[in-house]
Amino acid sequence: MTEFDAVPRTADGTDLSRVHLVGAGGAGMNAIARILADRGLDVSGSDAKGSHVLTGLSVRGVRTAVGHRAENLDLIEGGPTAVVVSSAIRPDNPEVVEARRRGIPIVRRAVALAALMTDHRSVCVAGTHGKTSTTSMLTVALQNAGLDPSFAIGGELNESGAGAHHGSGDIFVAEADESDGSFLAFTPHGAIVTNLEPDHLDHHGTAEAYAAVFDQFVERIAPGGFLVAGVDDPGVQALLERVRSSGPGQPRIVGYGRGENADVRLGPSAVDGHHTAADLTLPDGTVIRLQLAVPGEHMMLNAAGALTAGVLLGVDSDTMAQGLARYTGVRRRFEFKGRAGEVVVYDDYAHHPTEVRAQLQAARSIVPADGRLVVVFQPHLYSRTLTFAAEFGAALGLADVAVVLDVYGAREDPQPGVTGALVAERIDGAQVVYEPSLGAAPDTVAGLVRPGDVVVTMGAGDVTMLGPRLLDLLTDGSGAG
Numbered sequence: 001m002t003e004f005d006a007v008p009r010t011a012d013g014t015d016l017s018r019v020h021l022v023g024a025g026g027a028g029m030n031a032i033a034r035i036l037a038d039r040g041l042d043v044s045g046s047d048a049k050g051s052h053v054l055t056g057l058s059v060r061g062v063r064t065a066v067g068h069r070a071e072n073l074d075l076i077e078g079g080p081t082a083v084v085v086s087s088a089i090r091p092d093n094p095e096v097v098e099a100r101r102r103g104i105p106i107v108r109r110a111v112a113l114a115a116l117m118t119d120h121r122s123v124c125v126a127g128t129h130g131k132t133s134t135t136s137m138l139t140v141a142l143q144n145a146g147l148d149p150s151f152a153i154g155g156e157l158n159e160s161g162a163g164a165h166h167g168s169g170d171i172f173v174a175e176a177d178e179s180d181g182s183f184l185a186f187t188p189h190g191a192i193v194t195n196l197e198p199d200h201l202d203h204h205g206t207a208e209a210y211a212a213v214f215d216q217f218v219e220r221i222a223p224g225g226f227l228v229a230g231v232d233d234p235g236v237q238a239l240l241e242r243v244r245s246s247g248p249g250q251p252r253i254v255g256y257g258r259g260e261n262a263d264v265r266l267g268p269s270a271v272d273g274h275h276t277a278a279d280l281t282l283p284d285g286t287v288i289r290l291q292l293a294v295p296g297e298h299m300m301l302n303a304a305g306a307l308t309a310g311v312l313l314g315v316d317s318d319t320m321a322q323g324l325a326r327y328t329g330v331r332r333r334f335e336f337k338g339r340a341g342e343v344v345v346y347d348d349y350a351h352h353p354t355e356v357r358a359q360l361q362a363a364r365s366i367v368p369a370d371g372r373l374v375v376v377f378q379p380h381l382y383s384r385t386l387t388f389a390a391e392f393g394a395a396l397g398l399a400d401v402a403v404v405l406d407v408y409g410a411r412e413d414p415q416p417g418v419t420g421a422l423v424a425e426r427i428d429g430a431q432v433v434y435e436p437s438l439g440a441a442p443d444t445v446a447g448l449v450r451p452g453d454v455v456v457t458m459g460a461g462d463v464t465m466l467g468p469r470l471l472d473l474l475t476d477g478s479g480a481g
Contacts (some may be wrong), residue, residue, distance in 0.1 A: 007041070008115040010082075011185075014105045016115055020073055020080040021045040022095045024064065025053045028177065029086055031152035031164030032112050037062050038166035044075035046095065070098035080104060084112045087180040088411045110182035113152055113174060117186065120150065120172035123309055124186050126217060127194030127230070128178075129355050130302045133333055134194055135175040137306035141323030142171060145315045149173050171313060178213060187220050190312060191251075192228040192305050196235030197354060211235065218243055221251040228308045230301060231255035231262050254283070254312065256304040264308045266290070269300050271365050276300055280307065280321075288317050291325045294334065296362030303327075334359060334456075337467035340474035342371075342451035345467045351380040351460035353391035360398040363456050371452030372400035376445055376466060378438075378459030379407045379423055382415040386422070393426025401453075402427050403445055406436040408461025438462065442469040449474070 007017045019036055021029050024045025030053050036043045037060045044063040047054055054064045063075040072095055073079055083099040086109045090096075099106050125135040132154045139151045149171040153163045176183035176191070196214055218227060218239070227243070229236050243250060256264040267279040277291040278300050292303055303324050310320040329335065337345040346363065350356045360375060367373050377396055379385040385392070385407050396402040404424040407414075424434040435444045445466070449455060457466045 008036075008039075008112075008118060010107060010111050010115045014107055015081040016041070016107075016112060018042040018076050018078065018081045019044075019084055019112070020076060020082075020095070020099075021084045022068065022089050022093060023047055023086050024057060024062070025049075025051045026086055026088065027154045027163055028109050028113075028152070028175075029084065030057065031154075032084060032109060032116070033057050033062050034060060034164040035116055035150065035152065035166045042076045042080075044072070044080065046072045068094050070094045073098055073102070073104070082107045082112070084109055087182065090411075108182055108185065110177065110185040114185040114187070116150070116152075117172045117174065117188075119170075121170055121189040121313065122172040122174060122186070123190040123192065123313070124174050124176035124183065124188040125192045125194070126176040126178055126183055126214065127192070128197050128235075129352060129358070130194040130298060130305075131175045131177075132349075133299060133329075134192055134302040134305050135173055136329075137303050137324055137327050138192075138309055139173045140327045141306060141310050141320045142173070142313070142315065144323030144326055145310070145319045147171060147315075176217070178210075178217070183217055184213070184220060186217075187222055188225065189222050190226040190228070190309060191218065191221050192309055193218070193236055193239065194230045194302065194305060195233035195354075196239055197233070211239065214239055215242055218251070219246075223249065226252040226254065226309075226312045228305050228312065229253060229255050230257055230305060232257035232259055232301070237261075252312075254308055256308050257301065264304055266300055266304045269297055271295065280304060280317075282311075282317060286317065288321050290321055292327065293325065294327070294329050295365055296334070296358065298358040298362065334362065337457075338471045340471045343449050343453050343455060343474055345455045345457070345471055347464050347467050348456055348458045349460055350458050351384070353388050353395045356392065356458065357395040357398060359456070359458070360395065363454060364398065367454045368452050371454060372450070373398075374401040374403070374445070374449055374453050374455045375399040376403045376405065376441065376455065376457045376463060377423070378405040378457075378461050378463035379420050380410060380460040382407055382409055382412050382418045385420070386415065386418050389422040390426050392423045393428065396423070396427045397429035399430045399456075401433070401448055402430045403433045403435055403441065403448070405438060405441060405459075405463060408459060408463070410461065438466075442466055442473055445470055446473040 025047035046065040050066045065072045148167040148169045150167040151173040154175045265281045269278040280290045307320045335347045350359045404420045406420040
């Protein structure tokens with residue numbers, strides 16, 4: 001066995017040789033299941049409903065079950081040595097209750113992921129926005145450099161169709177989720193912080209508490225490690241001021257962005273349809289051309305962060321740039337769903353006002369002169385909808401037509417008076433339609449669109465299902481006339 005094939009253990013010594021994952025169909029949990037299985041360990045998992053993700057895990061030898069039941073802990077012979085859960089799993093889940101009854105250690109997802117990173121040069125990508133894309137860009141560029149990094153991403157790479165991989169190299173690239181503070185389980189060799197603005201206040205409570213958890217995350221960077229920081233962002237600038245005033249033992253800090261304070265400075269972008277290019281000036285004055293096959297100023301910044309981290313890992317800048325040019329995106333990050341006549345449909349995961357604004361600005365660049373930008377937005381979480389209703393409204397006003405669905409509650413219980421209407425009534429500058437029925441939404445949108453329109457379904461919930469149905473309706477002639 002290689003050193004990376006050894007049985008992983010958590011920081012407190014919990015054995016991960018036989019693992020059951022509750023909610024294995026989720027992106028983060030699926031990543032852990034894939035890597036454990038690829039390392040030859042016994043893995044089982046369950047989810048509330050069947051999916052292509054569960055099917056894919058079964059093909060890899062993971063024992064899977066649909067539905068949560070106590071007996072699922074017996075899918076592995078001898079039972080699991082640990083049960084892994086995400087923050088979305090409630091304490092009264094029957095598998096969690098049974099694990100407690102049996103005395104089986106219950107391990108948080110991030111703790112299990114941290115165990116898999118042991119003995120690797122890990123790079124964790126954090127920030128309010130852009131984590132998945134930046135993690136993916138770094139991974140693809142390292143692969144194109146001839147390396148074989150392990151990775152765990154909150155999305156599926158278009159290049160491989162996978163969001164996780166157990167590599168043969170000593171690098172591990174991981175998306176670091178700050179939503180519940182669980183990224184404090186990591187002790188990375190290097191970190192990227194893309195940006196920092198208030199979010200997930202349902203967990204953190206205040207903007208100050210949310211910012212403070214990033215301070216703690218940076219403190220966990222291993223001695224001799226590095227921090228790549230998006231210095232155009234005010235929240236990151238404030239973070240760096242706190243880090244630099246904290247005394248000795250700081251990581252090496254390299255800032256990237258468009259401003260004069262950036263060590264790695266991105267020049268003006270040239271946009272040509274889906275392609276974007278810009279010059280990137282490195283700390284030694286070298287200028288390289290950075291080209292991407294995905295649109296958007298925010299994507300260029302993500303690529304600059306990824307390139308910087310790759311150079312700090314020992315890959316030369318030209319090789320990193322060549323790898324980034326081959327990056328074609330991640331599932332649900334402005335993902336092309338199809339074309340019906342002269343209407344094009346995309347799907348995007350944006351669920352914070354800043355993300356919505358950035359993606360609509362990027363989408364605007366590909367709308368033909370005679371077309372319109374039509375966004376179908378599903379608010380995610382009641383708490384986020386209540387906190388940011390006005391900001392969502394302002395961002396969605398960048399579209400020509402905004403169809404707002406009802407709130408996707410996910411892990412939250414409904415709140416009285418909090419619906420998608422809170423967002424819809426705050427949109428100015430666009431034609432607005434509030435459609436509370438998800439089932440009726442495809443017909444509603446089909447009746448609105450016309451030739452030349454670019455449609456973007458947007459949100460972190462099940463709005464992603466609408467694109468294929470809309471394309472079917474438009475192909476059948478129901479709309480766009």
